[in-house]
Amino acid sequence: MHKIGVFVCWCGSNIAATVDVKAVAEAASKEPCVVYATDYQYMCSESGQNLIIDAIKEHNLTGVVICSCSPRMHETTFRKAAQKAGLNPYMVEIANIREQCSWIHKDMAEATAKAIVLARAAIAKVQLNKPLIAGESEVTKRCLVIGGGIAGIQTALDVAEAGFPVDIVEKKPTIGGKMAQLDKTFPTLDCAACILTPRMVEAGAHENITLHTYSEVEEVSGFVGNFTVKIRKKARKVKMDLCTGCGLCTEKCPMKKQPNEFNMGLDKRGAIYIPFAQAVPKVPVIDVEACLKFKTGKCGICSKVCTAGAIDYEQQDEIIEQKYGAIVLATGFDQIKPTKFGELGYSQYPDVVTSLEYERLMNAAGPTKGHLLRPSDGKPPKEIVFVQCVGSRGQSCRDKSYCSKVCCMYTAKHAILTKDHYPDTNIHVFYIDERTPGKNFDEFYRRAVEQYGVDYIKGQVGKVYEENGKLMVQGSDLLANEQITLAADMVVLAAAIEPDKTARSLGTMLTASMDTNDFFTEAHAKLRPVESPTAGVFLSGMCQGPKDIPETVSQAGAAAVKVIGLLTKDKLLGNPCVAHSDEMLCNGCSQCARVCPYGAITYVDKEFRVPGPKRVETRRVAVVNEAVCQGCGACTVTCPSTAMDLKGFSNRQIMSEVDAICK
Amino acid sequence: MVYSYYPGCTLKTKAKDLDMYARKSAEALGITLEEIPEWQCCGGVYPQAQDEIATKLSSVRTLNSAKEAGNDLVTVCSACHHVLKRVNDDMANNEYIRTRANNYMELEEPYAGETKVLHYLELLRDVVGFDELKKKVVNPLKGKKIAAYYGCLLLRPSGVMGLDDPEDPSIMEDFIKALGATPVVYPFRNECCGGYVTLQDQSLAQKKSNKVLGSAEAQGAEMVITACPLCMYNLKNNGTEHDLPVVYFTEILAEALGVK
Numbered sequence: 001m002h003k004i005g006v007f008v009c010w011c012g013s014n015i016a017a018t019v020d021v022k023a024v025a026e027a028a029s030k031e032p033c034v035v036y037a038t039d040y041q042y043m044c045s046e047s048g049q050n051l052i053i054d055a056i057k058e059h060n061l062t063g064v065v066i067c068s069c070s071p072r073m074h075e076t077t078f079r080k081a082a083q084k085a086g087l088n089p090y091m092v093e094i095a096n097i098r099e100q101c102s103w104i105h106k107d108m109a110e111a112t113a114k115a116i117v118l119a120r121a122a123i124a125k126v127q128l129n130k131p132l133i134a135g136e137s138e139v140t141k142r143c144l145v146i147g148g149g150i151a152g153i154q155t156a157l158d159v160a161e162a163g164f165p166v167d168i169v170e171k172k173p174t175i176g177g178k179m180a181q182l183d184k185t186f187p188t189l190d191c192a193a194c195i196l197t198p199r200m201v202e203a204g205a206h207e208n209i210t211l212h213t214y215s216e217v218e219e220v221s222g223f224v225g226n227f228t229v230k231i232r233k234k235a236r237k238v239k240m241d242l243c244t245g246c247g248l249c250t251e252k253c254p255m256k257k258q259p260n261e262f263n264m265g266l267d268k269r270g271a272i273y274i275p276f277a278q279a280v281p282k283v284p285v286i287d288v289e290a291c292l293k294f295k296t297g298k299c300g301i302c303s304k305v306c307t308a309g310a311i312d313y314e315q316q317d318e319i320i321e322q323k324y325g326a327i328v329l330a331t332g333f334d335q336i337k338p339t340k341f342g343e344l345g346y347s348q349y350p351d352v353v354t355s356l357e358y359e360r361l362m363n364a365a366g367p368t369k370g371h372l373l374r375p376s377d378g379k380p381p382k383e384i385v386f387v388q389c390v391g392s393r394g395q396s397c398r399d400k401s402y403c404s405k406v407c408c409m410y411t412a413k414h415a416i417l418t419k420d421h422y423p424d425t426n427i428h429v430f431y432i433d434e435r436t437p438g439k440n441f442d443e444f445y446r447r448a449v450e451q452y453g454v455d456y457i458k459g460q461v462g463k464v465y466e467e468n469g470k471l472m473v474q475g476s477d478l479l480a481n482e483q484i485t486l487a488a489d490m491v492v493l494a495a496a497i498e499p500d501k502t503a504r505s506l507g508t509m510l511t512a513s514m515d516t517n518d519f520f521t522e523a524h525a526k527l528r529p530v531e532s533p534t535a536g537v538f539l540s541g542m543c544q545g546p547k548d549i550p551e552t553v554s555q556a557g558a559a560a561v562k563v564i565g566l567l568t569k570d571k572l573l574g575n576p577c578v579a580h581s582d583e584m585l586c587n588g589c590s591q592c593a594r595v596c597p598y599g600a601i602t603y604v605d606k607e608f609r610v611p612g613p614k615r616v617e618t619r620r621v622a623v624v625n626e627a628v629c630q631g632c633g634a635c636t637v638t639c640p641s642t643a644m645d646l647k648g649f650s651n652r653q654i655m656s657e658v659d660a661i662c663k
Numbered sequence: 664m665v666y667s668y669y670p671g672c673t674l675k676t677k678a679k680d681l682d683m684y685a686r687k688s689a690e691a692l693g694i695t696l697e698e699i700p701e702w703q704c705c706g707g708v709y710p711q712a713q714d715e716i717a718t719k720l721s722s723v724r725t726l727n728s729a730k731e732a733g734n735d736l737v738t739v740c741s742a743c744h745h746v747l748k749r750v751n752d753d754m755a756n757n758e759y760i761r762t763r764a765n766n767y768m769e770l771e772e773p774y775a776g777e778t779k780v781l782h783y784l785e786l787l788r789d790v791v792g793f794d795e796l797k798k799k800v801v802n803p804l805k806g807k808k809i810a811a812y813y814g815c816l817l818l819r820p821s822g823v824m825g826l827d828d829p830e831d832p833s834i835m836e837d838f839i840k841a842l843g844a845t846p847v848v849y850p851f852r853n854e855c856c857g858g859y860v861t862l863q864d865q866s867l868a869q870k871k872s873n874k875v876l877g878s879a880e881a882q883g884a885e886m887v888i889t890a891c892p893l894c895m896y897n898l899k900n901n902g903t904e905h906d907l908p909v910v911y912f913t914e915i916l917a918e919a920l921g922v923k
Contacts, residue, residue, distance in 0.1 A: 342830025397822070465850030467881070472850075 002127050005036040005061040006119060007052055009043035009068035011098055016041075018102035020112040024067060027116040031123045035059050044074050049081040056085035063091045063126040067119050069098040088131030090576065090648055095122035117661050124660035128653045132576035137627050139225040140325040141567045144169065146217055146506060149177020150196060150549060151541025151556045152330035153203045158560030160208035164567045167322060168203065169231055171502065173214045174279035176200050177332055181262060181356065183363040185549055186413040187444035193365070197278040204280040214285055216502070218319065220327070220509045221599060223630055224536030225572045227324045235315040237286035238272075242310035245282035249302035249311065250274055258290045260367070264357040266375060267367035272302045272311075277365060286311075326536050326563040329512060329520055330556070331500045333542035338390050338495045340398045345464040345491070350375040351471060352464060352491045355386075355407070358414055372422060374490050381489035384418065385473045386411050386429040387461045391496035393432065400496045402517060405546035407494035408435045412448040414492065419452040428455040428486055430475050438548070457484070464491055503543055511597070512537050519545050530559040538562050577648035578629035579636060581622040583608075585643035588620035592635035592644050600628035601635060664790065666781070667729035667736045668696035671743035672704050678740065678892035684913035685739045685783055687922040692791055692799060696737060699728045705746040708859075716763045722750035723764050729778045739783040739913065741891035745816040745824070748780045752823045782817070782826060783913070784834055784890065793841040801921040803843025809915065810847040810884035810907075811835030812875060814894045815855045829853065835888065838912065842919040851878035856897040869901040876905035888912040 006028035010016035021039040029037035036059045040048050043066060055061060064087065066078050071094040079089035097115040105111035143159050145152045148170030156166040168175060179185075180200075182192035203209050212231055219230040253270030260269040262276050271291040274284045292299035293313060303311040335356045338346045345352045351374045353361070364370035374381045388411055392404040408431070415427045434456070436442040448454045459476040466472070470487040477484050499518045507514045512532040513521045520539050523531040530539050540559040541552040566572075581592075583606065593601040604623050607616045622643070624635075635644045636651065645651055674682035689696050703721040710718040725747065729736035738744045753760040755776025765773040781789075787796055818829040827834045832853060836846035856875060857868025876898060879887055887909045889895050898909045917923040 342828055347831065463850070463854075465878075467850070467878075 002033040002062045003035045003060055004031075004033045004063040004065060004123060004126060005052070005055050005059060006031075006034055006038075006065045006067065006123065007043055007048075007055075008037070008039040008097075008115075008119070009048070009066065010039065010041045011043075011069060011102075012041065015068070015098050015102040015115075018105055018108055018111045019097055019115045020108060021067075023112050024097070024115045024119055028065070028067075028119045028123065031120060033063075033127055034123060036061065043068050044077055049077070052078065052081050053085040056082065056087050061087065063093070063129060065093050065095060065119060065122045065126055067095040067097045067115065067122070070094075070096045070100075088133075090132040091126065091129050093122040093126040093129065095119045120663070121657040121660040124656040125653045128650065128656055129648070132647055134576040135574040135626055136571040137223075137225055137574050139567060139569050139572055140227070140323045141165070142167070142322070142324050143326045143328065143563050143567065144217075144227070144229055144322070144324040145328045145330055145540075147177070147330035147332050147500075147541070147543070148172075148175030148203075148211070148213065149330060149332045149541065150179040150199070151332065151543075151552045152177070152328070153199050154553050154556035155328050155330060155538075155540045155560045155563070156203055156209050157199065157206065158557050159563050159567075160206050162560075162564045162567075163208065164564065165208050165210070167210045167212060167231075167324075169212045169215050169217055171214070171216050172275065173236065173283075173285040174200075174275050174281070175203060175211060175213060176276075176278070176280065178356075179549060180276060180278070181264075181359060181363075183359050183366075184413060184417060186409045187438075187440045189413070189417070193278060197280075200278065200280040211281065212320075213281060217506060217509065222323075223598065223628065225325045225566070225569075226627075227327055227536065229322055229324055229327070231320050231322065233318040233320060235317050236283065237288065237311065237313055237315050238284050239310045239312050239315070240281065240283050242308045243283045243306075244308050244310075245274070245284075246307075247274060247284070248305050248307075250284055252301050252305045254299065254301060255290055255292055258287060263360045263367045264354070266357060266360055283310075286313075326538060326566050327510065328538045328540050328559050328563060329503075329506065329510070329532070329543050330540040330559075331503045331506060331543040333497045333546070334500055335497050336391050336400075336495045338493050341390060341493075343463050344387065344390065344461065344493060345466075345471070346493060349464070349466060349471060349491075351381070351489065352493065354493050354495045355410060355414065356495075358492045359410075362414070362417060372418065379489075380422065381425065383426050383486070383488045384428070384490045384492060385461075385471075385486055385488040386414065386427065386492045386494065387473075388429065388431045388494045389460070389496075390493040392494075400498065400517060402546065403435065404494075404497045405435070406497070406548050409438070409441055409444070409548065411492075411494050412436070412445045412454075415448045415454040416444075416452055419448075419454065426455070427452075428457055428473075428488075430457050430459055430461050430473075432458075432460065438550075497542070497546055499543055510534060510537050519543065530555055530562055536566065574627060575631050577631040577646060578626045579624045579631065579633070579644055579646050580626075581624055582643045582645065583621045585641050586619075586621040587641050587643075588622070589640065590622075591638050591640065592622055595634045595638045596629075597632065597634065598628050598630050600625045600630075664693065665695045665697060665734055666786070667732050667734040668698045669702055669705070669725050669729075669736060669738040669743060669747065670698065671738065671740045672707075673742075673892040674740055678895065678911070681739060681890075681892065681895075681911040681913055684911065684917035684923065688913060688916045688920050691917075691920040691922045692796070694786070694791070697732065697734065699725055699732075699736075702728070705743045706750075707742060707746070709746045709749045713759070716760065716767060719750045719753065719760065719764060720767055722747050723754060723768060723774055726751050726754065726776075726778045726780070727768070727770060727774045730774065735779040735781055737781050737783055737786055739890065741782075741814060741816045741889075742893060744780070744782045744890075748825075749820075749823055751776050751778060751780050782890070784838060785826060787838060787841075787916075788834055793837050796838075797841045797843075800842055800919045802919050804839075804915060804919055805843050807844040808847050808883055808885045809839045809844045810849055810879035810882065810887045811839060811852055811912075812856075812879070812887050812889045812894060812898070812909075813853045814889065814891050815853070815858075817890060818853060835890075835912065838916075839888070842915060844915070847879060847882045847884040849878045849882040849884065851875045856894045857901060858893060858897070861897060861901055865901065868897050869903055872897045872901040873904045876902040876907050880905055880907055886910065886915075888915060 255271040259265035461475040839846040857871035861868035
């Protein structure tokens with residue numbers, strides 16, 4: 001016979017203002033097997049926990065029900081308390097009377113009645129609980145970082161410095177990401193390449209870091225501490241170990257007509273190319289779609305000029321398999337192409353550019369060697385109009401609902417840099433709100449206005465059209481309350497940023513949840529900002545939400561700390577709430593194995609004693625690998641013969657809860 | 664090919680050309696337009712108010728007539744097309760409006776947006792096909808530089824109209840090409856002509872219409888075509904600074920097909 005204690009928490013006024021906690025305790029005390037019931041202001045506080053511990057000891061409780069907040073919040077807290085008192089931690093059940101009751105109801109009588117029902121269900125369940133012992137699993141002391149931008153590089157360096165091996169998988173031929181494309185960085189205006197390239201070199205040379213560039217994650221299996229990942233290393237058609245990075249092949253390539261991705265398509269590259277001068281690794285890659293050798297079988301110039309004999313047209317993709325304890329998502333972002341905003345003329349007029357294109361036009365390594373020349377005719381622009389929030393903060397189907405966060409600051413940066421180099425240029429900026437919170441950010445923006453005389457116009461642009469060789473920008477000046485039309489030589493659109501396109505498929509592979517905008521979701525918006533809800537998966541940089549470089553680097557470091565914390569452990573306590581199969585009921589149909597997302601179910605042929613002259617027969621039955629099972633329960637609802645059951649959430653326990661609710 | 668046809672009031676009075684040439688051209692293209700019997704005014708302007716049901720009813724009657732005839736519904740006036748498509752969208756997707764409109768109508772079978780509404784230009788593009796149309800042209804308008812004027816009602820709201828990209832459309836330019844003429848693309852082709860504001864403040868409509876015609880003229884247009892009687896009115900009467908001929912698109916169609 002069980003002896004059950006029920007503890008009803010007020011959660012200050014969070015629960016007690018809507019639920020009559022005394023009435024809940026009173027009602028619970030009348031339930032079968034309940035020998036003790038009480039309420040307390042903060043059950044999770046130290047004195048609250050002591051109250052539970054004392055009651056377990058004093059009343060020899062065999063089961064505990066806490067009526068409080070969601071188990072996601074404090075289940076672990078209360079399990080630990082029970083353990084301290086000598087009770088198996090899995091003999092604790094939580095009735096969620098906060099998120100699922102007090103917070104969503106207004107009427108006290110109704111909420112109280114519901115809280116009593118929820119408590120009754122938990123009491124019914126705990127009577128069927130069995131003590132469970134968590135198993136242990138080994139931790140593979142190796143970290144995978146997906147994405148080699150500043151976020152991935154920083155996380156990798158921090159983890160590597162702590163002594164753990166790290167692999168970076170980057171889909172592009174070089175690490176560096178978007179930061180490598182930036183000219184200067186706000187608000188200090190130090191050159192992005194100057195501060196980034198030392199980090200890239202460090203990552204490339206670090207004894208604990210392995211780079212897999214031009215590679216993609218193909219398949220992920222396993223769980224925290226024990227991931228197995230297949231990585232496709234795409235064929236560069238250049239042998240990494242032989243290439244010296246001299247670049248002769250890229251100079252001699254006759255197919256120099258490919259849009260150069262690094263310069264946002266503003267100039268051309270060859271079919272064999274190194275993305276940019278400071279690329280790490282500095283090994284070229286052949287774009288087989290563009291290469292004459294692959295298209296016609298003729299050419300082969302790169303192979304002829306290569307003194308190292310590094311060109312290998314026969315090279316094939318390679319799949320490598322590696323085990324990891326932790327995975328960091330650092331997949332970054334892209335800037336949208338504002339083609340849907342036909343009124344702004346991005347598709348029609350070459351001198352309407354995005355801010356990232358403008359960034360390349362300003363950069364010394366860019367298509368114009370750092371001279372600001374407009375794309376249409378190569379002339380220096382004298383009147384430039386910047387349009388902010390293109391595709392951000394909108395409600396229509398064309399827009400992102402969120403603020404892209406970095407545009408206000410980089411537009412101020414563009415304005416300042418342009419005015420610095422070309423003081424006779426007039427600059428106008430259309431804005432909705434100037435958002436410049438951050439250290440030295442507002443001062444920076446004010447410099448643009450006060451010191452450089454940039455003309456900030458509060459309002460939005462409705463149309464950009466060409467007239468007499470000028471780009472006419474028609475917009476509203478909300479402060480002057482008038483419609484204005486400016487004649488410009490160039491228009492720069494601060495187009496919205498969005499998560500990288502590969503994020504979604506990776507999210508599916510890793511069961512890492514995403515929001516509606518395809519940004520990865522953190523385990524807790526405030527308290528666990530760098531962890532994915534999927535254990536062992538961490539988030540770094542823009543893939544979690546818009547942020548600037550300092551914020552990205554901080555988050556990258558925080559993700560590294562979490563990884564290090566995990567990899568320092570030799571063993572992880574598993575979740576004992578796993579599936580198990582009743583061999584006597586299992587008919588070997590394989591349906592459970594098919595739905596198992598973790599590959600935890602295998603089949604064995606087993607001999608069973610049977611009545612009759614044969615005495616034994618061999619049957620095929622399911623076996624669950626408890627170290628791999630994550631307790632999702634998919635098999636238990638699929639099994640047609642109810643052989644599969646989940647420890648801690650058995651079919652009987654769930655039915656008894658339902659019965660208690662329906663009583 | 665048989666279609667239910669909704670001309671609308673203006674096409675019986677001020678915009679007879681738009682209607683006449685549409686019918687003649689359809690005949691030449693082997694399309695039968697069956698005018699809906701006893702049709703009523705579409706309402707002229709789409710009523711934005713959610714609780715305004717009565718003004719939507721005449722459109723619902725038209726849509727339901729086409730449904731009962733078992734035909735898709737073709738219309739040619741920009742404004743009628745706009746109102747009919749939006750009301751049809753309401754009947755298909757807005758339960759509140761659908762229920763109330765049907766309560767008024769007391770039809771044998773409630774109407775729920777079953778009719779497909781086509782603008783005459785959509786008929787040419789999606790049913791006839793511009794390549795086919797090109798083959799049927801007997802009198803190609805060679806060398807003629809024609810500017811298409813879309814106005815605002817034809818394309819917007821684009822989600823409901825589904826006709827073309829509202830900011831960078833091409834349907835009328837493709838139509839002009841099919842007739843053998845040269846389309847002139849100009850920035851103000853999808854801007855407002857001033858619309859009904861001419862009744863309140865004519866100078867404003869003049870400003871808007873002049874901007875449109877000036878923009879077309881600057882790009883070398885010799886003629887402007889429209890699908891909207893109200894645009895036609897404004898461009899002709901309020902485009903005071905320019906002398907560019909404005910005709911209905913059906914007129915040049917009839918000319919090219921040799922039925923004018």
